[in-house]
Amino acid sequence: MNLNDSAIVGQLGAEARRRLSAAAEERNFRRGEALFHQGEPLKGLFILLAGRVKLSQVGPDGHETIMRLVAPGDAFAAVAAFSHARSYPVSALAMTDVTLAFWPRRTAQRLVSELPELAGLLTEEISRHAQVFQQRLREVSTERVSQRLARTLLRLAGQASRPHDAGTLIDFPLTRQDLAGLAGTTLFTVSRLLSAWSDRGILQVGRARVIIRSAPDLLMEAGGDDSPAS
């Protein structure tokens, strides 16, 4: 994927795009490598060009909570581009081999301060994520596991999916453990629920692989539509 194909860069004017490209460095990581760790000082701003990245927090007990899955074109660690934050709130792990565009912190801050369009787009991105966090926080506080898991799958399908024989393939290599980290439960419970839904023909599951065969049924499991809560 080219930098200009990124949703965020695509919305910029020609001049801003040129300046971004000029300052970008390319970075590569192997599957399983960490791009950075939570608590570490901010290095800079990333836009993912190819592969998949997972952003997560692990608690003292080792439990992992996945905050975001990054697909090509997405920016992350945008917090590094704005001044006062000190360190990464999450760790970033390459789920596959990845290539990224990277801007060191100083550079990113300069670009953001000189390109108000860029600042605006990043801010919108940050607040969109904040809203998702709020929704997930409500879900995990008040809904039951099956609802949360169903909604998690639907959300993932909306973010990165590919058509597949008789279904929609969720285009992230997610283990049961990963799904548990997204939905706020354990891999055991995830496994049981996926098996049950598979038996009922709602899903087709495989190793680190989920295909949604009936989104409406899944939405039913999630307890109906939710977005515009009146």
Add this chain to the structure above:
Amino acid sequence: MNLNDSAIVGQLGAEARRRLSAAAEERNFRRGEALFHQGEPLKGLFILLAGRVKLSQVGPDGHETIMRLVAPGDAFAAVAAFSHARSYPVSALAMTDVTLAFWPRRTAQRLVSELPELAGLLTEEISRHAQVFQQRLREVSTERVSQRLARTLLRLAGQASRPHDAGTLIDFPLTRQDLAGLAGTTLFTVSRLLSAWSDRGILQVGRARVIIRSAPDLLMEAGGDDSPAS
């Protein structure tokens, strides 16, 4: 409280401050009134001058999750100042009689686009909140209720507290129900935990009132310090 005493306004230059003040409208609400509801189209940007405001989401089943408690000087609904968002993700309720500074959406957007300092400060604010949401999301996904409640109380004490005989008074009028909405549990469980801690001398509790008598013990209950998770 005067507008210029607000943390966010206080960091602005004289010129920006003048323009903000000039465009501000004063608004007043009675205790129990709603400033806006979730799903409603964005009205504009607020800075609280006096009183207490609660931002929360309620699910279809009626369960309430409190996203943020607002104290004087804090800005909220900052999302209204940036372009593409459509509607409030939360409802805002006056916990006491309140007075606010208000900027209609158009005005707020104009100010933000013409005052980069303001845009930067609001963005920092938004990302700080996003980080708190991430932390709460991890907590509610992986920790037990007592830990979460303890951490909730400590967080509140850090945000708005007053010294009091032999303790620190949490300066929000919070019912057990409210604390449950913050910690992701039920009012019953909150009541039981507060009673237990009160018996052990860690807290002193009253109607919609909590005084922390031993922060270290409470931190112990929370499972130790957490912030710089290495």
Add this chain to the structure above:
DNA sequence: CATCGAGTTTGCGCGGGCGCAATGTTCACG
């Protein structure tokens, strides 16, 4: 000061979902 409603406490029962162990399965890699 009397009243009423909102807020709180406590007992009791039970069920969702965690935790572990053992086994089975699949894929990556040499």
Add this chain to the structure above:
DNA sequence: CGTGAACATTGCGCCCGCGCAAACTCGATG
């Protein structure tokens, strides 16, 4: 193509914390 480690499944037991009911207490309000 063979092998091992990572990933997945399933049974079983138990406990945290929810949910309701009933009783109580505080404080705002007229």
